[in-house]
Amino acid sequence: MSKGIKKTGVPSWEELKDTSGLPDEKRLEEGPVAFIECVQEIPCNPCELACPSGAITVGRPITNLPRIEGEKCTGCSLCLAACPGLAIFKVHKNYSETTSLVEFPFEFLPLPQECEIVRCVDRYGRFVTEGRVIKVKRLKKYDLTPLITIEVPKIFFSDVRSIEREVCNND
Amino acid sequence: MKYAQVAIIGGGPAGLAAAIEIARGGGQATVMDENHRPGGQLFKQIHKFFGSHEHQAGVRGYAIGEQLLKETSEMGVDVMLNTSVYGIFDNFKIGYIEQKREQLLQAERIILAAGASENTLALPNGTLPGVMGAGAAQTMINVHRVLPGRKIIMVGSGNVGLIVSYQLLQAGADVVALLEAAPEIGGYGVHASKIRRTGVPILTSHTIKEVVGKCQVEGVIVVELDGSMAQKPGSEQFIEADTVCIAVGLNPLTELAWLAGCEFVYIPVLGGNVPRHDTNMETTVKGLYVAGDISGVEEASSALDEGRLAGIACAESLGLYSSGEARQLKAAVWDRLDSLRTGPFGQKRKDAKDKLISTGEGSVL
Numbered sequence: 001m002s003k004g005i006k007k008t009g010v011p012s013w014e015e016l017k018d019t020s021g022l023p024d025e026k027r028l029e030e031g032p033v034a035f036i037e038c039v040q041e042i043p044c045n046p047c048e049l050a051c052p053s054g055a056i057t058v059g060r061p062i063t064n065l066p067r068i069e070g071e072k073c074t075g076c077s078l079c080l081a082a083c084p085g086l087a088i089f090k091v092h093k094n095y096s097e098t099t100s101l102v103e104f105p106f107e108f109l110p111l112p113q114e115c116e117i118v119r120c121v122d123r124y125g126r127f128v129t130e131g132r133v134i135k136v137k138r139l140k141k142y143d144l145t146p147l148i149t150i151e152v153p154k155i156f157f158s159d160v161r162s163i164e165r166e167v168c169n170n171d
Numbered sequence: 172m173k174y175a176q177v178a179i180i181g182g183g184p185a186g187l188a189a190a191i192e193i194a195r196g197g198g199q200a201t202v203m204d205e206n207h208r209p210g211g212q213l214f215k216q217i218h219k220f221f222g223s224h225e226h227q228a229g230v231r232g233y234a235i236g237e238q239l240l241k242e243t244s245e246m247g248v249d250v251m252l253n254t255s256v257y258g259i260f261d262n263f264k265i266g267y268i269e270q271k272r273e274q275l276l277q278a279e280r281i282i283l284a285a286g287a288s289e290n291t292l293a294l295p296n297g298t299l300p301g302v303m304g305a306g307a308a309q310t311m312i313n314v315h316r317v318l319p320g321r322k323i324i325m326v327g328s329g330n331v332g333l334i335v336s337y338q339l340l341q342a343g344a345d346v347v348a349l350l351e352a353a354p355e356i357g358g359y360g361v362h363a364s365k366i367r368r369t370g371v372p373i374l375t376s377h378t379i380k381e382v383v384g385k386c387q388v389e390g391v392i393v394v395e396l397d398g399s400m401a402q403k404p405g406s407e408q409f410i411e412a413d414t415v416c417i418a419v420g421l422n423p424l425t426e427l428a429w430l431a432g433c434e435f436v437y438i439p440v441l442g443g444n445v446p447r448h449d450t451n452m453e454t455t456v457k458g459l460y461v462a463g464d465i466s467g468v469e470e471a472s473s474a475l476d477e478g479r480l481a482g483i484a485c486a487e488s489l490g491l492y493s494s495g496e497a498r499q500l501k502a503a504v505w506d507r508l509d510s511l512r513t514g515p516f517g518q519k520r521k522d523a524k525d526k527l528i529s530t531g532e533g534s535v536l
Contacts, residue, residue, distance in 0.1 A: 006355040009363030009373045040360045041514035044221040046229035062223045063514030082229050084219035085361025108341060108369075125370030143219070143231065162368040167345060 005039055010123040015039040023070035023091075032075030032092040032101070036066050038085065050082035080105055081142035090149075093157050100157035101134060103149040108165045111136055111146055120152055120160040128152075128159050175201035175249070177485055178265055178278035180256050180427060183211020184471045185463025185478035186284035187239045187248075192482025194246035196491035200482075201249040201276070203256050203267060209243070210236040211286060212306070213471060215313045217341075218334055221359075225507055226472040235471070259431040263458065280458045280489065282481050283428055284474075287421035287442060287464035292326060295381035297415075301388030305335040305418035312342040320414030324391050325349040326379060330470070332418030333362035336371060339416075346371045347412055352378045352396055359516070379415070380407055388413055423465045431456050440523040441467030450505075450528055451484035452477060460485055467527060469511075469520060476508045 003012045016022060021036030036047065036056070045058040047066050055072035056079060058064050080088045080103060090103035102120075112118050112133045120131040131150040138146045152160045177193050179186045182204030190200040202209065216232020227235050243250065251269065258266040265276045289304035291297075301320060305327070311317045323344050325336045328351035336346045346366065354376050356363050363373060380394040380402065395406035422442045425435070433446040434455040445467045446454045453460050462481040463474035480501060487497035512521035 005360035005363070007375060009356055009360065009367040011360065011364070037364070038361065040516075042221060042359050042361070042516055043223070043511045043514060044228060045223050046219075049224055050229070060510075061513045062510050063517070083361075084221050084229055085359065086365050087361045121368060121370070123364065123368060125368050143229075145219075165340065165369050167343065 008124075011037055011039045019065050020067035021065065023068060023073065027070030027073075028091065028093045031094075032090055032103075033070055033073050034068060034075065034079055035089040035091050036068055036079075037087045037089065038066055038083075041065060042085075044084060046082045046084060047079045047088060050078045052076065052078065077103060077137070077147055078141070080147055081139075081145040086145070089161060091157050093154065095151060098154055099151045100154045101149050101151055102131075102157060102160050103135075103147055104162055105145045106148045106162065107145055110166055111138075112148060112163060118150065119164040120150060120156070121162050121164055122159045123161050125162070127164070129156050131160065131163070172264075173201075173274070173276040175199065175276055175278045176489065177201070177280045177282060178203060178263075178276060179282045179284060180265070181211070181284035181286055181463070181465075182206070182209035182250060182252075183284060183286050183463060183474065184213055184235075184239065185286075185465075185474040185481070186211070186282065187243050188475045188478030189282045189284060189460075189462055189482035189485070190248040190250075191239070191242050191246055192479050193486050193491075194248050196483070196486035198486050198489055198491050199249070201251060201278075202243075203251045203254045203265070203276075205253065205255045207252055209250055209252065210240060213239070215306075215309045216471065217313050217338060220472060222472045223507070223510060226475075226511070228472075232471060235475075239475075256427065259427055259459075280460070280485050281431075282452075282460040282462060282478075282485060283446075283465055284461070284463045284478060284481075285424040285427060285465050287423050287468050289417070290420045290422055292379075292417050292419055294379055296384060297382055299382055299384045299388050300386070301384070301413055302382060302415045302417070305331050305416040308414070308416045309335045309338060312338060318342055318344055319416075320388075320412075321345060322347050322412045323414045323416055324379070324410060324412045325416045325418060327351065327418035327420070328353075328356040328358055328363065328373060328375070329418060329420065330358035330362060331421075332416075333358045333366060335416060335418060336366050337362065340366065340369055340371070344414075348393070348410055349373045350377045350379065350393060351375045352400060354398075378402075382415055383409065388415055391415060421464065421468045423468060425465060428454065428459075428461065428465065431459055433459065433461075436527055438467065438523050438527060440519050441469075441527065445527060447527060451487075451501075452481035453484060453488075458488070467520070467524060473508060473511050476504050476511070480504045480508070
């Protein structure tokens with residue numbers, strides 16, 4: 001089966017590593033940092049403007065892929081809500097000895113509750129692990145894009161990218 | 172007979188942007204739209220837009236629409252709603268129907284910003300209730316807040332198919348599969364990723380063989396396609412569904428431009444037959460301009476900029492701007508338009524637009 005975003009709708013690991021959107025290994029160890037999964041040159045640059053610390057550069061033309069400078073990223077999450085493609089995540093690899101935090105935009109209702117145990121999925125929507133909801137942020141500046149933070153076993157920090165969407169069937 | 176210095180036909184992003192530019196230059200613009208509310212498709216667009224800061228990237232489509240309506244009313248633009256334009260006659264007399272009465276309007280200049288309509292797909296049983304355009308489904312959920320069904324099959328993986336699938340999920344439906352006849356996904360990967368994370372399968376090289384159902388859609392028979400787009404025998408599978416959404420492109424609404432005698436060029440990338448125009452968006456009929464999807468199907472951000480361009484050029488032709496002023500204003504808009512038409516997705520449209528704007532290329536009808 002051929003892989004990659006054009007075929008599956010999911011960026012392959014090779015495609016992700018070819019961009020400059022991912023923090024390096026060292027920075028990942030040091031604390032929360034943005035993980036930009038943007039692999040196609042589309043005309044778009046809100047992430048660059050959203051970053052208050054100048055850690056993201058798109059420049060001109062605006063079809064350039066975003067480049068992250070890990071040492072400048074404070075892990076503030078503003079780019080996660082600003083990205084129209086919902087393609088930016090935040091990873092805190094060493095949250096505890098055994099767990100990591102993954103933060104992602106989630107524009108579906110109902111939203112999960114803090115402390116709830118939820119089913120976490122990967123980029124293909126496949127179940128990976130259960131996780132605990134640490135935070136549900138709905139700030140005005142996010143413009144209706146809630147950000148969810150979940151705690152997952154450390155081995156899954158680069159796999160988990162969302163949670164299962166709940167379908168309500170009450171008419 | 173009613174008079175307008177500039178009559179703008181179509182009150183979507185292109186038409187409203189054109190009207191604002193004319194009013195800003197001190198001219199008088201009348202927007203004519205058949206709907207009960209201006210804004211075109213913007214009020215269906217609940218997602219955040221791409222583009223640059225100047226394109227209001229990151230802002231949701233309806234919010235851009237609200238801003239546009241506010242500017243339109245602040246600038247004193249005359250907007251005629253529930254008004255269907257049916258013809259353009261000698262010396263820019265516009266025939267229209269308002270409140271069931273046929274009337275005429277005399278314009279000095281005309282800007283056509285009529286938009287585009289969805290392509291259909293001829294399918295066995297494709298007339299069953301439950302088969303609809305993706306744009307229709309989007310209107311139902313985002314404007315009227317009615318869910319067209321619970322189990323959706325989406326056909327087409329361009330940005331419309333991907334975005335409407337996502338919005339149907341947000342509205343509470345399940346998208347059971349997204350089919351794409353081509354071997355690759357047509358729209359932005361990030362839009363595809365959003366629906367993949369919810370578990371929606373995207374089947375490339377697949378299409379609908381037939382819709383199944385007695386009185387309404389009960390499912391579809393899906394078939395795989397080979398490299399030459401022929402159906403692979405034996406690959407048929409039944410998928411249960413109650414709604415089939417068709418998102419296989421748009422074609423420009425050009426009837427009025429044909430009536431007015433514009434020269435056309437056939438460019439498939441832009442949706443088919445499009446009126447030839449110059450860098451001022453002026454067609455081969457002097458004083459008649461086009462903007463937005465009618466001049467080649469793109470998206471709302473480029474429609475807005477094309478509308479501004481047509482508005483500025485039109486105002487210049489009326490003596491409202493000096494050529495120096497106009498040149499500066501137009502250059503700024505062209506910069507933004509060019510920035511949208513770059514990269515692997517935009518370049519094709521840029522090449523097509525360049526071909527359309529230059530003379531002598533393309534098959535003239």
